[in-house]
Amino acid sequence: MPLRKQIRPESKRRYADLKLAPALVPKPLWGLSAYRLLSRGASWRQIRGDTLQAAGHRCSICGQPAGRLTCHERWDYRDATGLAVLIGLDARCDLCDAATHMGRAAAHGNRQIALTQLCRVNRIGRAEALEIFEGEMALWKARSHRRWRVAVDGELLRRYPQLRVLLPA
Numbered sequence: 001m002p003l004r005k006q007i008r009p010e011s012k013r014r015y016a017d018l019k020l021a022p023a024l025v026p027k028p029l030w031g032l033s034a035y036r037l038l039s040r041g042a043s044w045r046q047i048r049g050d051t052l053q054a055a056g057h058r059c060s061i062c063g064q065p066a067g068r069l070t071c072h073e074r075w076d077y078r079d080a081t082g083l084a085v086l087i088g089l090d091a092r093c094d095l096c097d098a099a100t101h102m103g104r105a106a107a108h109g110n111r112q113i114a115l116t117q118l119c120r121v122n123r124i125g126r127a128e129a130l131e132i133f134e135g136e137m138a139l140w141k142a143r144s145h146r147r148w149r150v151a152v153d154g155e156l157l158r159r160y161p162q163l164r165v166l167l168p169a
């Protein structure tokens, strides 16, 4: 049985209850972020400023009024149609950001930090966190081996026309 079929239904069910869920960016989409494409210029600073303000300058996930907050781009990867959609923006502390991007965190030697945060925020045990991590890595591999089209949520695009930078010319 293909690995994805073993993992997905179980993961889907569990992820619906998770406060902090890993979201690994498929390889073909690496580098495709408003943060990078807007080169941290004024139009990005507007998005980041609004997002952090709306979050009350606290992490949108754990509530931590942390020193450094990241403006996180929330993407929905629609496996059935191969469509990646930017659906929202929120504020993330460094720890929640590491857990969200667990693959990257692991590659940078921060696997333990990411797992610990996943346990703490979701109030789950280490075995379950590891299972989630491994399931996400398998899903990431499958998602990395296909083509993706990109879209931005309509309301988000009306508010921030500069997000067109993410769309194909």
Ligand SMILES: [Zn+2]
Binding pocket: 059, 060, 061, 062, 063, 064, 092, 093, 094, 095, 096, 097
């Ligand atoms: Zn946090």
